[in-house]
Amino acid sequence: MSLNCVFCNKLVFGTTGVTVPNQGPAHQYCYQAHVALKRTFQSLDISALNESEFNDLKDLVLSEANERERKRRGASDAGDIELF
Numbered sequence: 001m002s003l004n005c006v007f008c009n010k011l012v013f014g015t016t017g018v019t020v021p022n023q024g025p026a027h028q029y030c031y032q033a034h035v036a037l038k039r040t041f042q043s044l045d046i047s048a049l050n051e052s053e054f055n056d057l058k059d060l061v062l063s064e065a066n067e068r069e070r071k072r073r074g075a076s077d078a079g080d081i082e083l084f
């Protein structure tokens, strides 16, 4: 196994390193930068999804948004016709 940082590809020396689960060694500062920048929701790393998974998630979020909007309107004026 390589001892190069999974983020910057430079060698990780002894105690300055951390191990990223499922990825390998990394510099502590590289890892912290990565954690600060990565797009996660709860335990889901959105940037790790492939194109098709990401589109599924997007559709899911959009349909949930529509559903909530429908409920919100339904609460204010029930029986109204959907205008899309």
Ligand SMILES: [Zn+2]
Pocket: 005, 006, 007, 008, 009, 010, 026, 027, 030
């Ligand atoms: Zn690094």
